[in-house]
Amino acid sequence: MGIYYFDNLIDRDFRNLLNEMGKAVEAQGKTIQDLVAEGQLTVEQYAELLEIINGMIKKGEVTVYDIDKNKGKFDETYLTDELLQQIAGNAPIHSVPAEDSITINQIAFTKKSSNLYDDETRIDGYYLGTDGTLIANEELVTSSFISSNSLQSYFVKKARRILYYDSDKTVIGYDPDLNAKFDYVFTTPDNTSYIRLSWAYSDLPSSPQQLNAGTVELPYEPYYKLIDRRYVEKQEITSDDIPDGAINPHKTSFMKPGKNIFDKENIIKGYYVNYTNGNLVESASYNTSEDIEVIQFNNYVPNISIRMLAFFDGGNNYISGNQFLNPGDIINAPENAKYLKVSFNAGDEEYLQIEEGTTVTAYEPFGYYIDNLLINNSSGDNRVKVLLPPTIYGVTGMENNIYFQNIVNVKDTLLDFNVEGSEGKHMSKKWTDTPTNPSNSNLIISANKDFKVLASTTVNLVVKEPLGTGSTNLLVIGDSTVNAGGLTQRILDNFADDPVTMTLLGTRGDAPNLHEGRGGWTVERYRTDDMYDGVVNPFYNPSVMDFDFSYYASNQGYSVVNNVMFVLGINDTFNSFSDVEVDTKIDNILTSYDFLIQSIHTFDPNVRVGVSITIPPNASQDAFGNAYGNNQTQWRYKRNNAIWIERIIEHFKNKEAQNIYLVPMNHNIDTENNIADGVHPNTNGYNQMGDSTYFWLKSFDS
Template sequence: MSDIIARSLGKKVEKQVQDVTAQLAEKAQKSEVRLKTEKISQTDVTEEFLQQMAGTTPINAVPVDNSITPKKTTFMTASENLIDPSKRSDGYNLNFSWNTQYSLNTDASMTAYTESFPTVNGEVIYSNALGRLVWYTSSDNVSGTVAFSWDSSLGLYKATVGGGVKSRVDAYISNLVQDGYWFVCKKTAYSGSKSKYGSSKLSDIVDSNVFSKKTELEVVKADLTSLKTPTANATFFVPKYLYCYESNKSSKWIPRYNVMTARNYNSFFIDITAGWGYFRDWERVQTQAADTVKIKNSVSGAEVYSKAYTRRSIDPATKTNPSSLKNVLWIGDSFSDAGFLPCDTKKQLVNDFKFTNLNFIGTKSDTINGVTALNEGRGGYTLDDFTKTDNTTGRGTTYPNPFLNNGSVNIADYMSRNGFSGNVDYAIIELGVNNIVVFNNDVATIKAKMKSLIDLILSSYPNCKIFLSGLVPLSKINASSDVFTHNSLVLNVNKAYEELCEDVNYSSKCIYVDTGVFFDTEYGYQYENKPYRGSSEQRKVQTDWLHPSEAGYYMMADTISSAVIYHM
């Protein structure tokens, strides 16, 4: 029995061994087994699969739309090329150079140019700006140049390469302002009467939205808006009328700093249509009766502000003394309270030019240089303090309203109470700066408060002629306050004052007098010379950041006096 069992088991084991041996024979050898760390190679896939990857099989011969990049083609080159290097892709750079001898004294002193790019003789180059095409030999020697000419059928400038192996395009910055972009491209983007994109004009397909997509538009694209200082952080205002004496009109200048504010004043310069400017920092008021002040970007030459002005210069000898007494009421703040403004204005009008029937009235008296002038110039006063019906309002009881009586504000009552006979024929208002520095009022609020004061005067004396003085800018050497913010408000307040005086309801009664336009901020403020850290060298240090010096007050008085005489 045991022998039978042994023979049976032996046969069974032998068959199992044969089965295992057969299975092992079918397994891959160790040399044929790939480890997990080994990469798949081309020999591991079929030829058909390789064709599918290459896109050469019928089912995959057409790539998906927008799936091929310029770098993967032989017929497209990337052209987006912004000035900001972080935004620049393949293409050619835009560069700048300028005449350092004259800095940015003229529009033509700064030139933009492309890097050189390969060209062949006879190739046509297009640009949306007037410029010059220059071609070079292989050794970088200039072979020839030609100016671009306008092609009205294309709406572009074009030039033809006359030789060499490469070219570049240059142009004055002042010309590169069309639509905010400058581009240069080869003819490959245009063929016959239609472009490759169906437009009849090549210029139609070159804009900020499609330029980077139409990549044959080679060579350069520059976003010129990056060359322009944002005007959102700049303020501009040139008054419509400039008042001065005929005798000194040729010495009157408009400093750039008096008609604009910017974080960097050098971002802009003054250009003019008549007369001339000194290094574009000043506009000289010469013999012309009118001019247009244009403020331009110093880099691009782009115009950011333009306004025509009229010079109203007067020769006092052409005017006669009024036939009867005319009362002059001066209303102001600490600028007037110092006495120089009302006293010097009276000196010019009455003493110098003999308009002796001009009678200054007021409850406050100042004497400067032997001239006494009555006025209502009160230090610290705001517009509110001359119209308030309750002395606890405005700046409070320490700033009582001189026109207030028993809860009523009335100029005729003020005249009667203080023994002034006749009417208020002329009113000179110098107010508003304390509404900025004390109340932090915005421009619209200050304008509305000034309107209330004017209405108050006209309600009693509708024939009164009101001279509204503008504010003056702070000095650049001021180290005590934010000159940029304050002067921005000054320009905007002055603009609002001018608008108020030109309103149809006030234009026959109100005259805006811009005292800031001719104000010399460097010499018009109080300062002293101090040694720097004990050295013998002196430096100019302002001693009052807000109030002008005696000379500064005289500058303002000159403008106000000439305006009064002009409108007598």
């Protein structure tokens, strides 16, 4: 009989005892066999003895219940499959996990994205059969298994197949709608532990896939799983831990981007972007921007021509494009647009501005603001602005000027200017032109310092011949610069040899030089005062206690009024001594201005209303000292005037369709020689104001 020795199934002492017993049995067996050989034990007796021994312990009848488990040890071969699964799962045993055996999916304290779909695990070129089989199709894509709950509603951005699986990843059902579906809500059946999705690449290609719990689409975010910061020990961060340049302006709360989203320092030279596919194509004639961040559905507008553009999503996938955009054309960012590339003529990067909105404003370099101070990639004074309206006017045979000091908000001696255009001459202190032919062209005027463009604007120069027929009239409403009569007299003088007959309207002045000028008056005073400083306000209707143009016209017998021009702003802003103060005043002034214009258009919507851009002050502080003592300084009022001009240009520009026009007087007056005191022109100054008015009026004749 064979002897069975015991191994590590039981502990050592008990094992040794059993082995010793086995040896004893073996010894006795040999002794019994010797007895049979010597004839002392018959064969029958030997067989009977073996039967008795085998009956005591039969093979296969020893179980764990026959063993004292407190003295025994068991390896995994003696455990049931169920117990082994429990140990592999949630059994509370004290074991050391194998290296790399625990993943983030097995951690209970993770922070997860609302989007349950992980694009990194998708299977390209396959779709799901209703039995869960993957079927090859290069136009389709399938997700991996996505953990889910049973009887739970989910929103999916796009899907053609939705399958449900139990905890063993066995298919238990599928959504009955096997067609393409978008922004779809479904509910998982009972016992669902996983979901899988299939859809086509052509299904909403510009929209990333999203699956989130609930019945509404949550804001998109890419899939992630992170360890919640509550479970991570906080570590002190010092300046040494942050590399130089690691924090960009987007990560700060105190820096705000300027309006120009194009950065001329980040361009791809010698390439243009193909507007049909977003690829870069080599061409020495063009340069292209790096990615410009945009917001989907928002409007953007360029100040100069764009050759081509293309939009991309957050993964830099091409969405759509366009070509041949003119200055002022609207660029609308499509759904899911995150980045924009624009291509332009090489060299135009020095003047290109792309800003949010639908109208072009004065050029501003790319940069960020800190407490209203613009920080950009250029050196020098970065608060410079060029203050001109979108359109300026001229007449053949008459001198027209743009004095550089008048159109910036700092001293022109701090800057170098550049004028690009086919018309006129660039002189040391001004651009000047006495055109011989009518024209319609653009001027690009930039302010520079240390060979860097600090500010730039593009204006449309419209030059007309003094043509036309018939007659027209004009009512000028204003302050002391109108009351002096020099401005309106110059208008009459210019029309003396003009084929169009001009009649000035008004209750003040001496016919034919009539007007409605009043010294010290403001926009708001024309609304609120029936009389000021002994001078009656003929526009004030006591029954409504406000400006009423119909009331005025009726009293004066004016059945037809062709043109009205306001010349105001000096008294409105003169006595302000901080930017905040003047800005606050301007808010109210513009509200009143709108009311005055609306009252005129209530009388007749066809009346052309001109809002003159207020002339700047004398360039000399001595003139201010002689006129006002210590009550106001030239630099402070110049600042007020610049803020005012910027605001009225922004408020009234591009409203010609409403018969509202900006009359650009500010650029065409010599503030060094033609201002008599601080703010009032001399005869030559009034002549320049009158010429600017004449240029505007003649722009309507052909």
